[in-house]
Each structure stands twice: as C-alpha cells, then as structure tokens.
Amino acid sequence: MIGAGFMGAAHSQGWRVAPRFFDLPLAPEMSVLVGRDAARTRAAADTWGWAESSTDWREVLERDDIDVVDIVTPGDSHAEIAIAALAAGKHVLCEKPLANTVDEARRMAEAAASAQRLGTRSMVGFTYRRLPATAFARDLIAAGRLGDIRQVRAEYLQDWLSDAEAPLTWRLQKDRAGSGSLGDIGAHAVDITEFMTGLRVTRVAGLLETIVSERPVLGSASGLSGSAGAGRGAVTVDDLALFTGRLENGALASFEASRFRLGRKNALRVEISGSLGSLSFDLESPNELQFYDATLPATEQGFRRILVTEPEHPYVGAWWPTGHMLGYEHGFSHQAKDFVEAVAADEDPRPSFADGLHVQEVLDAVARSSDANGVWTGVEPSFAPSTVPDRAYAAS
Incomplete structure (x- = not known):
C-alpha cells in the first residue's frame, strides 16, 4: 500500500479484517x-x-x-503510480477520485485496458458502494421496485472547513487535490447515484464557490505549494459545488457537495424517486434505508424504515447477529473482499478505471459549466466505458 494517512488506516483495516470474516479464495498478505x-x-x-x-x-x-498495489496517496500521484504498477504486472486498487484531471484518468484507463488483456486487474475505490444499505438499494432498484427512475437528489455535506481559520492542507490546493468539495466528496455523490440507479450522468449545469479564499499555513507545511514558512496561503479549490445533472434516461438529478454545512459531519444523502416508489439513504444512519412503496393501498402508504442488518442483506451474513450495527470501516473490508474475489476469478472488478474516468469527466463538465456561468455542458466520453455489468451484491 502506497500512502500512510487517513485512507491508509481505513484500507489497512479492510485488508486485515476481510480474510478473517469472509472465506476468500486467496489470502491477502500485508x-x-x-x-x-x-x-x-x-x-x-x-x-x-x-x-x-x-x-x-x-x-x-x-x-x-x-501482487497487488493499493494507492491511497493524494490525487496528484495516482496516475504515475498506477500506470507504473500496471506495467509491472501488479493488480491495482486506487482511491477516488481516480486522478486530478481527465487526461490523467484517461491514461490510467488506457493502461488498465492494456493490462487487462494480460490478466492484470484494476479497480477504483468508491467504497460507499459496498455498504449493505447502498448495495441493497441498488438491488431493489435493479429489481424494478421503484419502477422508472424520475428524479434523484444526492448531496454530500460536511462542516470541517466552516472555521475560516482552519489551516491550509493539501486538500485545499488544486495542484495536489485537483479540486475541492467537487472531487473530494462530490465524486461520491455522482458515483453512488449512478451505482444505485444504473444510469449515467450525460449533461450537467453547475456552479463552484470558494467561500474562504485563504487560510493560515502552519509551520513549514510540508508538501503545500508556496509554504516556505508560516503565514497565510491561497485556497485554490472550491468549498461548495452545486449542480444539476441529466441522467441517460432523461431524469433530472440535483447534486450538492459542501464542506461548510454546519452540523453535517459526514452526510452522504441520496433520495431516488420512481414511478412505483422512492427510497432514501443517509450515511449518518448507515444501517438504514427509507423505502416508500406506492403500489400499496393509500391507507398503508408512507416511508418505512428498513434496518439493513439481516443475514440476507448484502455482506451482512459474515458479520454479527441481526440488529448489531456495521460502521464506516466495514465498507473497506467489503472492498477488499470483492477485489480479491474478482482477481481470483480472473474477472474485472467494478468500479473499473473506465468508471473512474467517467466520474472525472462529470466533474470536469461541472467545472467547465461553472466557468461558463452555469450553462448546460455535456459530459464528453473520452474512453469506451466498461462493458462489465455491475452485479447484484448477493448476501454473503
């Protein structure tokens, strides 16, 4: 694993725990x-x-x-490391967003496609796909329980930057992070929407805002641009992203990514409405889904809470008895499980580097739309999308 920060701890937990709860066909050695x-x-x-x-x-x-390289570094090094690892014949897991630019992501997808022909696999780490509740939501929609998808609202809200005197970090500098709230957490909102609905975003109209334009630089602030000493440094990424998207079936989706929403600590919230029903998910209540079944008699309709802790729910059977909750870290164990199983089966895991490139293209279209004062902007595909279907996440 390359990278030893916050994501390093999360991925390490996943690699260490997965083989102890799941019967894996190969044994990961850290x-x-x-x-x-x-x-x-x-x-x-x-x-x-x-x-x-x-x-x-x-x-x-x-x-x-x-045999495997797991990349959890800042986005500015993803392309160089991943392309070199694939060329060396290593299977690669790379954190999201896939890269800092569309060009970097395209080169990574091309390298992954070349390596795939030699049996080398790759995957991008959109871990929230692998929560039991989000995987179950995807399976409900795939089974037609919501009917035709008509509208989506997805938002990822945090407040850790609301203090204007919070220090400058690499996540606030474009040359290291690529973008701010848009790429850091907005990428998750896009991916989880497309994963749950099975529909891609084709056009966007959006605006980006930098609320606090400069922040204190603490000490030498190693790794920050222009951080030779203490003082203040420029924030070169967005703090808030608001955009509308058109899905490929014509449905509209609204997206928000903010690191300034006081009181929201890690609220990835998705509500999807169709012709037969609706469902909603909130990462701050990760073991729950709210489901509305419009096919019931009017006297029985209303959102109902589904506690996603039954052994028949995705992934849950390997863990604890019904009602014993899973947390943030479990998604990384599920990610390791799915990655190892795909490699062992000589199959391409999802989401692929091509999927990661597509999300990067959506983010790029939002940035271009914002530069043009919010005009509708097409998501321009620059690489053939993956033809491997997302499988339903069977209870296991």
Missing part, C-alpha cells in the same frame, strides 16, 4: 507500507499490521513477491 517519512511510515506499519515499510514505491514495484 507486505509493505510505503510513505514519505521513514520513521512515521514504520510506526504506521507496526500499528496497522504491515510486515515492512519503505519510502521508495518504485523499488517496491520491482519486487516479485508483490
């Missing part, structure tokens, strides 16, 4: 953790359960005993 600082990386490796640590990812790619 061999090497790669980071920039030798001492900190060694400490993280000891904490998270990695056998070795390194500061040189290129050297690690040359090792014959490494």
Whole structure:
C-alpha cells in the first residue's frame, strides 16, 4: 500500500479484517507500507499490521513477491503510480477520485485496458458502494421496485472547513487535490447515484464557490505549494459545488457537495424517486434505508424504515447477529473482499478505471459549466466505458 494517512488506516483495516470474516479464495498478505517519512511510515506499519515499510514505491514495484498495489496517496500521484504498477504486472486498487484531471484518468484507463488483456486487474475505490444499505438499494432498484427512475437528489455535506481559520492542507490546493468539495466528496455523490440507479450522468449545469479564499499555513507545511514558512496561503479549490445533472434516461438529478454545512459531519444523502416508489439513504444512519412503496393501498402508504442488518442483506451474513450495527470501516473490508474475489476469478472488478474516468469527466463538465456561468455542458466520453455489468451484491 502506497500512502500512510487517513485512507491508509481505513484500507489497512479492510485488508486485515476481510480474510478473517469472509472465506476468500486467496489470502491477502500485508507486505509493505510505503510513505514519505521513514520513521512515521514504520510506526504506521507496526500499528496497522504491515510486515515492512519503505519510502521508495518504485523499488517496491520491482519486487516479485508483490501482487497487488493499493494507492491511497493524494490525487496528484495516482496516475504515475498506477500506470507504473500496471506495467509491472501488479493488480491495482486506487482511491477516488481516480486522478486530478481527465487526461490523467484517461491514461490510467488506457493502461488498465492494456493490462487487462494480460490478466492484470484494476479497480477504483468508491467504497460507499459496498455498504449493505447502498448495495441493497441498488438491488431493489435493479429489481424494478421503484419502477422508472424520475428524479434523484444526492448531496454530500460536511462542516470541517466552516472555521475560516482552519489551516491550509493539501486538500485545499488544486495542484495536489485537483479540486475541492467537487472531487473530494462530490465524486461520491455522482458515483453512488449512478451505482444505485444504473444510469449515467450525460449533461450537467453547475456552479463552484470558494467561500474562504485563504487560510493560515502552519509551520513549514510540508508538501503545500508556496509554504516556505508560516503565514497565510491561497485556497485554490472550491468549498461548495452545486449542480444539476441529466441522467441517460432523461431524469433530472440535483447534486450538492459542501464542506461548510454546519452540523453535517459526514452526510452522504441520496433520495431516488420512481414511478412505483422512492427510497432514501443517509450515511449518518448507515444501517438504514427509507423505502416508500406506492403500489400499496393509500391507507398503508408512507416511508418505512428498513434496518439493513439481516443475514440476507448484502455482506451482512459474515458479520454479527441481526440488529448489531456495521460502521464506516466495514465498507473497506467489503472492498477488499470483492477485489480479491474478482482477481481470483480472473474477472474485472467494478468500479473499473473506465468508471473512474467517467466520474472525472462529470466533474470536469461541472467545472467547465461553472466557468461558463452555469450553462448546460455535456459530459464528453473520452474512453469506451466498461462493458462489465455491475452485479447484484448477493448476501454473503
């Protein structure tokens, strides 16, 4: 695994726990953790359960005993590492968003397609697809329980940047992160909408806003552009993204991504309405779905709460008895499970790098729309989309 920050901890938890709860066809061995600082990386490796640590990812790619590379670095290094890893014959899991630009993402998708012909697999880590509730929502929609999809509202709301004096970090600089709330959390809103509905976004109209334009730089702030010493630095990404999307069946979807919504800590909220019913999901209540069945008699209609903790629900059977809740970290175990099973079966896992590129194209279209004062802008495909269907997530 390359990267030893917040996502490094989450992915490590997934790799460590998945083979202990799921009967996997291959056994993941947590061999090497790669980071920039030798001492900190060694400490993280000891904490998270990695056998070795390194500061040189290129050297690690040359090792014959490494089969999989998991990339959890900032977006500006995804393309270089992933393309090199695929060329070295390593299966690759890469965190979202796939890259910082459409061009980088396209090159990654092309490299993945070339590697796939040699049996090397790749996947982008949109982990929220792998929560039991979101996977079950996808299966309900695929089974026709909502009928024809007519309208979607998706929003990802946080408030960790609402303090204007919060320090500048790499996530607030375009050269490191690519974009702000749009790519960081808006990408999740786009992907979960397309995953649940099975429909792609084809056009968008949106606006991006930077609410706080500069922030304090603490100390040397290693890795930040123009951070030679203490002072203040420019925020070069968006704090808020608002956009409308047209789905391929003609339905409208509204999206919001904000890191300034006070009181919303990690609220990925999706409501999907069709001709036969509606459902809604909120990541702050991750074990629940709200489902409305319009086919019931009028006297029985109304949203009802489904507690998604039965062994028949996706993934749940491997964990605890009914009603014993799962949390944020379990999605990373499910991600590791699905990735290993796909590699063992010599199948392409989803979401693919082509899927990740498509999300990048949606984000790019939103940015271009904002630059043009919110005009409708087409999502321009630059690579043939994956032809591998998303499978229903069977209870397991």
